[in-house]
Amino acid sequence: MPAVLPPVSFDPARGVAELRTPNSLYALRVDADGSPRHLYWGPPLDRAALDTLPAPHSPARSSFEAEAAADELAPQSGARFGPAGLQVRFADGTRGAQWRPADHRITGGELRILLTDRHFPLAAELCYRVRPDSDVIERWTELRHTGGPGDGPITVDRLDSASWALPPLSDYRISHLVGGWNSEFQLLRDRLPVAETVLTSRRGLTGHHAGPWLALDDGSATEEHGEVWSTTLAWSGSWRITVHRDPVGRTTWTGGFGHEGLSWTLHPGERLTTPIFAGLHTSHGFGAASRAWHDHVRTHVLPDAAHDRPVVYNSWEATHFDVDHRGQLLLARRAAALGAELFVLDDGWFGARRHDRAGLGDWTPHPGAFPDGLRPLADEVHRLGMAFGLWVEPEMVNRDSDLYRAHPDWVVHSPTRTATELRHQLVLNFARPEVEAWALRTLDRLVRDNGVDWLKWDANRAFTEAAWPGRPDPDRLWIDHTRAVYRIMDRLRADHPHLRIEACAGGGGRVDLGILARTDQAWTSDNTDPVDRIAIQHGYSQLFPAATMAAWITDSPNGATGRATPLRFRAHVAMAGVLGLGGDLTAWSEDELAEAADLVARYKRIRPLVQRGRQYRLSAPDGVTAVHYAAADGAEHAVLVWRPATRFGHQPPALRLPALDAHTDYLDADTGRRYSGAVLRHRGIDLDLPSGDYASRLIHLRRHRP
Ligand code: GLA
Numbered sequence: 001m002p003a004v005l006p007p008v009s010f011d012p013a014r015g016v017a018e019l020r021t022p023n024s025l026y027a028l029r030v031d032a033d034g035s036p037r038h039l040y041w042g043p044p045l046d047r048a049a050l051d052t053l054p055a056p057h058s059p060a061r062s063s064f065e066a067e068a069a070a071d072e073l074a075p076q077s078g079a080r081f082g083p084a085g086l087q088v089r090f091a092d093g094t095r096g097a098q099w100r101p102a103d104h105r106i107t108g109g110e111l112r113i114l115l116t117d118r119h120f121p122l123a124a125e126l127c128y129r130v131r132p133d134s135d136v137i138e139r140w141t142e143l144r145h146t147g148g149p150g151d152g153p154i155t156v157d158r159l160d161s162a163s164w165a166l167p168p169l170s171d172y173r174i175s176h177l178v179g180g181w182n183s184e185f186q187l188l189r190d191r192l193p194v195a196e197t198v199l200t201s202r203r204g205l206t207g208h209h210a211g212p213w214l215a216l217d218d219g220s221a222t223e224e225h226g227e228v229w230s231t232t233l234a235w236s237g238s239w240r241i242t243v244h245r246d247p248v249g250r251t252t253w254t255g256g257f258g259h260e261g262l263s264w265t266l267h268p269g270e271r272l273t274t275p276i277f278a279g280l281h282t283s284h285g286f287g288a289a290s291r292a293w294h295d296h297v298r299t300h301v302l303p304d305a306a307h308d309r310p311v312v313y314n315s316w317e318a319t320h321f322d323v324d325h326r327g328q329l330l331l332a333r334r335a336a337a338l339g340a341e342l343f344v345l346d347d348g349w350f351g352a353r354r355h356d357r358a359g360l361g362d363w364t365p366h367p368g369a370f371p372d373g374l375r376p377l378a379d380e381v382h383r384l385g386m387a388f389g390l391w392v393e394p395e396m397v398n399r400d401s402d403l404y405r406a407h408p409d410w411v412v413h414s415p416t417r418t419a420t421e422l423r424h425q426l427v428l429n430f431a432r433p434e435v436e437a438w439a440l441r442t443l444d445r446l447v448r449d450n451g452v453d454w455l456k457w458d459a460n461r462a463f464t465e466a467a468w469p470g471r472p473d474p475d476r477l478w479i480d481h482t483r484a485v486y487r488i489m490d491r492l493r494a495d496h497p498h499l500r501i502e503a504c505a506g507g508g509g510r511v512d513l514g515i516l517a518r519t520d521q522a523w524t525s526d527n528t529d530p531v532d533r534i535a536i537q538h539g540y541s542q543l544f545p546a547a548t549m550a551a552w553i554t555d556s557p558n559g560a561t562g563r564a565t566p567l568r569f570r571a572h573v574a575m576a577g578v579l580g581l582g583g584d585l586t587a588w589s590e591d592e593l594a595e596a597a598d599l600v601a602r603y604k605r606i607r608p609l610v611q612r613g614r615q616y617r618l619s620a621p622d623g624v625t626a627v628h629y630a631a632a633d634g635a636e637h638a639v640l641v642w643r644p645a646t647r648f649g650h651q652p653p654a655l656r657l658p659a660l661d662a663h664t665d666y667l668d669a670d671t672g673r674r675y676s677g678a679v680l681r682h683r684g685i686d687l688d689l690p691s692g693d694y695a696s697r698l699i700h701l702r703r704h705r706p
Contacts, residue, residue: 005047007130008111010104014051017104017111019128020044021135024281026128028072028113029055034099035078036113036126038070038165038252041229041281070165070252072113072126073141075099083196083242085160085254086141090120091152097122121147121268122154126162135280136296141256142273145266154266158240160256161277164231169218172251174243175286177211177539182527182560184208184508185539191219192245200240202259204412204427204463204478208509212239213543215289216251223287223617224658230289231255231279232543234301234513237482238262238463257482262475272479275514286542291614294545298612301517302548303493308607309521309547310341310387311600312580314456317528317554319584321348321355324369325377332377334585336384338593339600343381344389344456349374351401357424360396361403363442378451389454389502390446394439395485396425396460410435412477414467422461429468430488431480440488447496456523457489459505482514489518502550508536511544521548521578528582529558530565530573530694531644534625537576538617546629547611549577553596555584565694567592569642571599572696576610576627576640579603605669606638606700613638616659624652624687630659637666639699643689654684665704674704 010017015030016039027039027050040053076084077096089095103114113126123146129138139162145154166172172192176199179186199214201207212233221228233239233255241255256274258264266272278296282288298305313335319327323345332343347353349370351362359366365373378388397404397411404411404426411426413419419426430436446452463481468474489501503515504523511522522544525536533551540549551574557564574580579600588596603610606629613629618639620626626641637660643652660666662678675685689695 007109007132008106008128010106010111016050017113017128018050019111019130019137021130021137021280022133023283024135025050026137030102030113032101033078034101034115035075036072036102036115038072038163040167041165042167042227043281043283070250071163073124073160073163074254082244082246082252083254084158085163085256086124086143087156087158088122089155089157090122091154094120097124116146120154121145121151131300134296134300135282135292136278136300137280138276138278140274140276142271143266144271145268147268149268151268156264156266156272158256158258159264159272159274160254161233161274162256162279163252163254164229164279165250165252166216166229168249169251171219172245173217173219173221175215175217175542177213177542178209179536179539180208181506181509182525183532183536184525185211185536187539187542192216192243192251194245194247197243197245198240199243200259201238204237204466204481205459205505206236206239206510206512206515208505208507211543212241212255212512214241214243214253215286215542216243222285224285226285227281227283228286228289229279229281230293231277232293232513233257233275233277234517235275235482236485236510236512236514238478258475258478262478264475264479265473278513287616290542290617293543294615297513297516297543297545298547301513302520303518304520305547305612309578309611311339311603312342312344312389312550312552312578313338313340313386313585314344314346314552314580314582316346316391317552317559317582317584318586319346319348321353323348325371328377329380331585332381332384332386334588334593335581336386338581338585338597339604340386340581342387342389342454343384344391344454345374345377346391346456347393347458349390356398358398358400360393360398360425361401361428363392363394363446374450382451387453388451389456390450390452391456391458392443392446393458393460394443394488395428395430395481397428398425409469412463412466412468412481414465415469417465417467420464422464425461427461427463429477429481430484431468431477436484436488439484440491443488443492444495447492447499453498454500454502455492456502456504457519459510486514486518493518508540511540511548516544516548521550523550524577527560528552528554529561529563530570530642531563532561533573534642534644537573538625541615541617541627546577546615550580551575551577552580552582553599554582555587567595568599569694569696571596571603572640572698573642575599575603575606575698578611579607602698606698609636609638614659618655618657620652620655622647622650622652624655626655628657628659634661634664635703637699637701639685639701641687641689641697641699643695645693646691646695652687652689654686656684657681660701665706666701667704669700669702675701
């Protein structure tokens, strides 16, 4: 019997730390110069095998490369010429830390490597955490000014959460997410250039254009095969990840909060803690990497993954800013009849908000639209058996608002620069304690006074001219604003245990593991066109579980793309996530309403599979894609299949379902037809898609118990 090795260990004699997860080993070694360097990350090895690994220093090829090794957090000193994860300046102008031989501390699944500078009052802790049920390794850094009153400040130009390294591979490929408003989460998979590749957001928000997630492989991994290393940063403000493939064949990457050009000051006694940068290794392809992320997010990130996400009706696409009590009630009645469980009143209900040029910041019901306030609508929605939700955008303000008129100094601004308005709005500086306190007070009252069960928390612009007049360390707002958003959400949840929060930023502009630690789901994209959504959802699923992916059935033709699609196709695409409805139900025919009610009912039958099952992304020729959700115990399965366009004479081949058990028979839950698991795995299921474009199908299988 091989000895059971502890999840976290540090052997001072060898200077080697080991972090063991169920299917992987991560090892580092503290070298004689005090610097922790990367040793290994891959399938488990025993200690004897680990000891045969070469030292992390690669052999010097010349005097130009003597220290070319992968640091756990490169400190911008010595002969290191790659991107430094820690960049500091001391009061006398000296740059870069040099560490004393490190100490360490282990508590449960947590390891801390304790580093102190040889000369200056600076201490860093490189922190690692593993859990018995996850292959995810969580890493972060804590930096401390350990000096006294006489010591000058330390300037921090970059403080990454962690740096990561790959073993030498024959080639390197990067997968990451790019996009824009209405086209978030587009998966790109490209050969990694021999260069420093920077993925970043300078927007104060995670961003539509990029996301702090990546996967690396040697170019040969597929959905179900091959080694994949994947990392993601749990942060909802500006961020930066620099991937460095060097000319001699090594690849490392380092990342954390903030972007280039920002700096933060540490005074004696002060500490700066980074967000978590989490990583995982799998030997079983991109699908396994995603499933490991999904499990991790559900088990260790989301505040409450166990509850079924409700079927929402959201009025935005139906009424835009034209909201009033009567109109919303009409929609609420129709939505309830279709099976909606939550009614969300979107933008337009407050202040002077009849368009996007006024009212943001004034979170009291519009007197003309809601003469008796929101309570009567909330009560009626509750009577209809639905929860009541409200759209808010607490971090933003229109100049044309009572809030801005009262507190023009509350916005992120520079007195000598013209403030760029985006969507006619400015950003409130939540890093200011009085602004944070106002926001918490306002939201708390809103929830308390109006029977609000759900907040859709939006943020519709990036930061610009981001200064903080009068504050000696103004760049702190890039960190402290985001932390204040987190704190307010955490406080609201603690004080209103029934309250659920949906993350939104003009669609999917702020979705990451930081915001998901205090929200229940995210509004994936303002683009609800089902064809576009297939690609958006494919990218989203690389990291995030379906239980967080809000997806509505809306009107046809689609408001964003003008594309007309059948209701069934729209519904089948939206069923791959948290199904909702978002169209103008007053314009739907009786037939459409009946069909929609039936589709919602069908969704509720597969909801536990979609929201809590294991997800397998499938594709077949002729533009057919599918997503398979399997119950953890394998007893039940849902497969959603989509074919947006037909080609004459092409019938898609049978779709193989590799996640089924070859030794089991399955029954189609709708038709009762019996299938052999072996046939469905190895030969596939005939799709029998309806003819024409925008064909789709939901296949619901149950394990047959003779
Ligand atoms: C953003 C959101 C939309 C909607 C509008 C309201 O764009 O993503 O869903 O709430 O704001 O203005």
